[in-house]
Amino acid sequence: MLGQIHKAPVLLGSATPSIESYFNTQQGKYKYVELKERYGGLKMPEIKIIDIKEESRYKRMKSHFSPQLIDAMGMALKAGEQVILFQNRRGFSLRLECETCHTTPQCVNCDVTLIYHKQINLLKCHYCGYSIQVPPRCPECGSPALKMKGFGTEKVEEELSLFFPDAIISRMDLDTTRTKYAYQKIIGEFESGKIDILVGTQMVTKGLDFDNVSLVGVLNADGLLSYPDFRAFERSYQLLAQVSGRAGRKNRQGLVLIQGYNPKHPILQWVIEDNYPEMYKQQIQDRYTYKYPPFYRLIEVSLRHKDAEVLNRAANVLAGMLKPFFGKMMLGPEYPMVMRVRNLYIKNLILKTGKRNEAAQLKFETARQIEKFLELPDFKSVRVQLDVDPM
Numbered sequence: 001m002l003g004q005i006h007k008a009p010v011l012l013g014s015a016t017p018s019i020e021s022y023f024n025t026q027q028g029k030y031k032y033v034e035l036k037e038r039y040g041g042l043k044m045p046e047i048k049i050i051d052i053k054e055e056s057r058y059k060r061m062k063s064h065f066s067p068q069l070i071d072a073m074g075m076a077l078k079a080g081e082q083v084i085l086f087q088n089r090r091g092f093s094l095r096l097e098c099e100t101c102h103t104t105p106q107c108v109n110c111d112v113t114l115i116y117h118k119q120i121n122l123l124k125c126h127y128c129g130y131s132i133q134v135p136p137r138c139p140e141c142g143s144p145a146l147k148m149k150g151f152g153t154e155k156v157e158e159e160l161s162l163f164f165p166d167a168i169i170s171r172m173d174l175d176t177t178r179t180k181y182a183y184q185k186i187i188g189e190f191e192s193g194k195i196d197i198l199v200g201t202q203m204v205t206k207g208l209d210f211d212n213v214s215l216v217g218v219l220n221a222d223g224l225l226s227y228p229d230f231r232a233f234e235r236s237y238q239l240l241a242q243v244s245g246r247a248g249r250k251n252r253q254g255l256v257l258i259q260g261y262n263p264k265h266p267i268l269q270w271v272i273e274d275n276y277p278e279m280y281k282q283q284i285q286d287r288y289t290y291k292y293p294p295f296y297r298l299i300e301v302s303l304r305h306k307d308a309e310v311l312n313r314a315a316n317v318l319a320g321m322l323k324p325f326f327g328k329m330m331l332g333p334e335y336p337m338v339m340r341v342r343n344l345y346i347k348n349l350i351l352k353t354g355k356r357n358e359a360a361q362l363k364f365e366t367a368r369q370i371e372k373f374l375e376l377p378d379f380k381s382v383r384v385q386l387d388v389d390p391m
């Protein structure tokens with residue numbers, strides 16, 4: 001849009017373009033230039049998948065690390081090289097669990113589990129900031145047998161220091177980069193070789209080029225692949241390809257070890273082969289079959305209310321009003337993954353629209369129906385939010 005306003009050409013560059021952008025090149029809407037060699041003739045890293053189901057079965061895992069990963073890390077450190085470990089945050093953070101009744105403390109305002117933060121020694125909600133002290137006994141059954149479960153980057157960092165007591169380990173995630181210069185500081189220290197092992201979330205995957213990184217480890221690929229979203233596979237491919245690209249600079253080939261429970265997953269195979277076109281081919285077929293972008297546009301209608309029953313009725317009424325226009329092209333109403341945030345319950349409707357003219361007409365109609373809906377006396381306090389092309 002900015003290019004259009006300024007009558008300027010726009011250049012998009014990526015090794016892992018979005019399905020939509022690549023589709024536009026295939027349709028001739030964008031011109032396409034392919035770089036077939038890596039910058040400076042750099043070799044692609046060697047990528048290996050480690051079947052952690054198999055390793056667990058034979059009890060060879062050391063906590064969350066396979067022996068292959070531990071060995072490779074030891075070798076890299078011995079050679080004076082650096083290591084990056086990637087751990088996606090989603091669903092793998094530390095939480096408190098009662099061993100007797102399996103209760104985990106939840107946020108009082110949101111429908112999520114509280115996450116343990118060691119530095120402040122509190123259980124904290126990532127959605128609203130609510131926090132509590134770690135209770136000495138289970139709030140449900142009174143049992144003192146409480147245990148920390150799951151693992152986040154903080155836990156990974158802590159465990160690593162047991163395996164590699166002499167290595168200097170640092171962590172890069174939302175928690176360690178909150179202050180203004182923290183991000184630059186960690187990058188600077190890693191670049192100058194003051195840090196041996198960098199543990200991080202998504203943040204370590206983006207555009208950082210370090211000369212001395214010979215090994216990249218991905219602790220669990222399944223957390224990415226199993227995310228319930230139509231873009232989950234595309235995103236997994238992008239993240240894994242990007243984090244792999246951090247390994248091996250200048251003179252030698254790097255090594256990437258990806259741990260996972262489904263080593264045969266096609267996405268992992270395409271990452272190994274550096275095969276974006278195959279990934280695209282399969283994804284675009286799915287998008288066509290199941291009516292998703294770029295063939296259809298999505299509108300997400302999100303309803304919120306503090307009373308779950310009012311919300312349910314409201315969602316059904318609005319769905320009924322929109323049904324005549326969308327028919328099968330309406331999904332829901334459904335609760336999202338996190339169904340309550342800041343004391344408001346949430347329900348979503350997904351509307352799909354086809355070609356341009358039709359889309360404009362349907363958008364107009366949707367807005368009109370929502371306006372009508374908000375005039376209904378029962379639902380005046382329901383909040384409705386529209387998101388066109390949700391990401």
Ligand SMILES: [Zn+2]
Pocket residue numbers: 098099100101102103138139140141142143
């Ligand atoms: Zn309990």
Ligand SMILES: [Zn+2]
Pocket residue numbers: 107108109110125126127128129130342
């Ligand atoms: Zn909360």
